[in-house]
Amino acid sequence: MSGELLVINNGSSSLKFAVFTPGAEAEPDALALRARGHFSGLGGARPHLLIRDGAGATLTDEALATDRVFDQAAALQRLLAWLEGQAGFERIAAVGHRVVHGGRDYRQPVRLDAPTLTRLEALTPLAPLHQPHSLAPARLLASLRPELPQVACFDTSFHSGQSWVAQAYALPQRLSESGIVRYGFHGLSYEYVSRRLARQLGRAETGRVVMAHLGNGASLCATRDGASIASSMGFTTLDGLPMGTRCGYLDPGVVLHLLQQEGLTPEQVARLLYHESGLLGVSGLSADMRVLLDSREDGARAAIELFVHRLVREIGALAAVLGGLDHLVFTAGIGEHAAPIRAAVAAGCAWLGLELDPAANATHSTRISTEASRVGAWIIPTDEERMIAHHTRCLCMDPD
Ligand SMILES: Nc1ncnc2c1ncn2[C@@H]1O[C@H](COP(=O)(O)OP(=O)(O)O)[C@@H](O)[C@H]1O
Numbered sequence: 001m002s003g004e005l006l007v008i009n010n011g012s013s014s015l016k017f018a019v020f021t022p023g024a025e026a027e028p029d030a031l032a033l034r035a036r037g038h039f040s041g042l043g044g045a046r047p048h049l050l051i052r053d054g055a056g057a058t059l060t061d062e063a064l065a066t067d068r069v070f071d072q073a074a075a076l077q078r079l080l081a082w083l084e085g086q087a088g089f090e091r092i093a094a095v096g097h098r099v100v101h102g103g104r105d106y107r108q109p110v111r112l113d114a115p116t117l118t119r120l121e122a123l124t125p126l127a128p129l130h131q132p133h134s135l136a137p138a139r140l141l142a143s144l145r146p147e148l149p150q151v152a153c154f155d156t157s158f159h160s161g162q163s164w165v166a167q168a169y170a171l172p173q174r175l176s177e178s179g180i181v182r183y184g185f186h187g188l189s190y191e192y193v194s195r196r197l198a199r200q201l202g203r204a205e206t207g208r209v210v211m212a213h214l215g216n217g218a219s220l221c222a223t224r225d226g227a228s229i230a231s232s233m234g235f236t237t238l239d240g241l242p243m244g245t246r247c248g249y250l251d252p253g254v255v256l257h258l259l260q261q262e263g264l265t266p267e268q269v270a271r272l273l274y275h276e277s278g279l280l281g282v283s284g285l286s287a288d289m290r291v292l293l294d295s296r297e298d299g300a301r302a303a304i305e306l307f308v309h310r311l312v313r314e315i316g317a318l319a320a321v322l323g324g325l326d327h328l329v330f331t332a333g334i335g336e337h338a339a340p341i342r343a344a345v346a347a348g349c350a351w352l353g354l355e356l357d358p359a360a361n362a363t364h365s366t367r368i369s370t371e372a373s374r375v376g377a378w379i380i381p382t383d384e385e386r387m388i389a390h391h392t393r394c395l396c397m398d399p400d
């Protein structure tokens with residue numbers, strides 16, 4: 001395939017993108033990064049755009065217009081204008097999108113045509129913060145360049161081979177059969193990190209691994225020799241760990257209580273659980289871990305304590321499912337950058353045989369456990385965009 005690959009990773013308040021040139025080999029590492037960009041603070045008071053070239057040099061670093069709401073749609077228009085001015089939109093040969101939910105029907109990356117887009121849009125209630133933002137750019141691009149191949153890469157695919165028992169809820173069978181099961185998310189990140197860990201260890205048999213993707217959304221994934229065994233996220237992106245603004249797992253009785261006793265509407269409950277809970281709700285201060293770590297307020301400390309407690313508890317549960325733990329891997333914004341969080345989690349995992357190397361942790365080294373540690377602890381920066389570019393390349397070169 002000649003031409004470049006555009007990757008769009010659209011989140012609830014951010015849009016990340018990247019441009020890659022495919023190499024001769026169909027390997028993620030063979031893709032040459034041309035540029036990487038990040039629109040942040042979308043829909044808020046301080047939208048911002050940062051673009052770097054493949055070598056990391058800054059191409060654009062600007063505050064975006066605040067005289068009107070700068071949202072995902074505005075970000076996409078700005079991205080297209082930038083592409084025109086740079087390599088030229090015409091040189092883009094295919095576009096890969098991160099789509100959070102593939103539901104029951106999509107277990108692998110898929111070419112996006114009109115019926116597929118419609119089917120994926122129907123999954124919006126299961127990932128309301130993500131699904132619409134992922135699919136809107138695909139619709140716009142399809143209208144601007146109908147001949148341009150577009151590919152959807154799913155967060156859920158990596159987990160689709162889990163055993164039924166890892167996926168099932170203890171609900172009547174007809175509900176499980178209708179698709180109310182655990183799907184798991186952040187799969188593109190886990191797929192990439194898992195490959196990097198294998199590279200670090202020099203073998204594909206990575207053993208019993210728990211990966212912690214700790215960003216705005218946060219989840220854990222247990223793998224055995226690279227295959228997903230269990231995940232902390234379930235049917236929707238609300239489950240599992242507390243996140244920036246999401247509550248994580250909750251007694252379903254709380255939802256019933258809010259609806260029946262407190263008289264909240266379903267929309268109010270959704271707003272509470274998706275947007276007003278998690279680190280933001282507990283701290284009463286911020287969803288941003290940097291702000292919480294810098295704060296001396298009691299709320300900030302409580303939010304961090306709860307976040308770490310739930311992480312340690314869930315890592316223990318996944319270690320039990322794996323029958324032990326060989327490696328613990330940290331990734332995404334908090335996992336890659338927040339040394340105090342990693343230190344607290346590692347302390348809570350000492351009973352599993354994890355011994356942290358504090359100096360390596362403080363300097364964000366790749367391996368952060370001591371030589372003597374029975375469990376290896378690692379920081380492996382994620383690259384969802386590279387993984388999406390890889391799948392897009394594979395699908396557009398070989399439609400089977
Ligand atoms: N240096 C840092 N120290 C602590 N937390 C950080 C740091 N840098 C980023 N983070 C946290 O990472 C989170 C965002 O992670 P990221 O992976 O970029 O999220 P997403 O891709 O889901 O938008 C935020 O909570 C942010 O505070």
Ligand SMILES: CC(=O)OP(=O)(O)O
Pocket residue numbers: 011012100130155185186215216217218237
């Ligand atoms: C699935 C999910 O929560 O994604 P993100 O971390 O990008 O919000």
Ligand SMILES: [Mg+2]
Pocket residue numbers: 011215216217
């Ligand atoms: Mg993310």
